Amino acid sequence: MPRFAVILPAAGQSTRFGSSVEKKIFQELEGRPIWLRAVEPFLNRADVGQILIAIAAEDREKFLSRYSANIAFLGLTVIEGGAERFETVAKAVALADPTCDFIAVHDAARPCLASAWVDSVFLEATRVGAALLAIPVVDTLKQVDPETQEVRGTVPRAGLYQAQTPQVFRRDWLTEAHARRSAEGWDVTDDVQLLEKMGRPCVVVAGSPLNLKVTTVDDLAIARAALAALPQPSRRISGSPFSAEESMWIGDFPEPPAGRV
Numbered sequence: 710m711p712r713f714a715v716i717l718p719a720a721g722q723s724t725r726f727g728s729s730v731e732k733k734i735f736q737e738l739e740g741r742p743i744w745l746r747a748v749e750p751f752l753n754r755a756d757v758g759q760i761l762i763a764i765a766a767e768d769r770e771k772f773l774s775r776y777s778a779n780i781a782f783l784g785l786t787v788i789e790g791g792a793e794r795f796e797t798v799a800k801a802v803a804l805a806d807p808t809c810d811f812i813a814v815h816d817a818a819r820p821c822l823a824s825a826w827v828d829s830v831f832l833e834a835t836r837v838g839a840a841l842l843a844i845p846v847v848d849t850l851k852q853v854d855p856e857t858q859e860v861r862g863t864v865p866r867a868g869l870y871q872a873q874t875p876q877v878f879r880r881d882w883l884t885e886a887h888a889r890r891s892a893e894g895w896d897v898t899d900d901v902q903l904l905e906k907m908g909r910p911c912v913v914v915a916g917s918p919l920n921l922k923v924t925t926v927d928d929l930a931i932a933r934a935a936l937a938a939l940p941q942p943s944r945r946i947s948g949s950p951f952s953a954e955e956s957m958w959i960g961d962f963p964e965p966p967a968g969r970v
Contacts, residue, residue: 711835712758713877714809715751716801719744719817720765720790733818733923734768735775738932743923745779746820746936750827752783759806762817763790763797795897799887805880811835812883814900815875818923821935827875830914834877839909841877841901842916843870873916876900882909
């Protein structure tokens with residue numbers, strides 16, 4: 710059975726979320742932090758060998774103080790990310806368990822992920838080498854002048870997809886991709902773009918509008934509705950060692966022994 714390491718980048722500054730509230734990483738969604746909701750579908754899967762959470766250096770003390778019991782109990786690995794997302798992912802890739810054949814990258818701010826979608830994207834990645842969740846663009850796209858805000862044209866949406874996560878890769882492909890990005894200074898917005906530059910195949914797996922990314926405070930209300938609409942197994946800690954009742958009080962554990970994080 711292929712083994713997967715899962716990386717959740719959570720080192721961003723949350724600039725679009727608003728400076729008057731806590732960062733997204735500390736926001737709660739139906740009683741649990743967003744990052745924990747994003748982790749849930751990967752917990753206790755037989756094919757997941759490691760889960761890494763990459764946070765900003767300035768958040769480390771607060772994050773560990775608030776969630777150290779959860780982290781220790783669930784066996785998660787917490788690392789410090791970089792200034793940019795690609796730096797964060799590269800650091801996590803370098804620390805991934807070498808026994809894992811594949812690496813999955815999932816936004817820590819995507820808390821509404823169904824376990825069935827993880828099954829599908831993992832399966833396609835093992836078949837092709839790389840896969841991502843995505844949904845077809847359904848809205849009309851307009852090209853707009855950035856200075857005047859005038860519409861300059863309409864972009865054909867045929868064949869256009871909105872990328873989501875998880876994005877899953879052969880470990881050796883992703884390692885090589887980040888090495889080349891560093892050496893050649895590629896400017897990219899996600900890891901699939903690295904494979905595009907290398908000519909590696911990557912296939913789209915059907916995602917869902919429910920698999921939204923929380924970017925602004927308003928997105929929290931939408932995420933609550935999306936969470937309620939997910940299949941029942943994904944509305945608690947899917948496949949975790951917890952019962953439904955136990956999953957309701959995650960976050961209230963006593964402090965774990967030193968050296969567990």
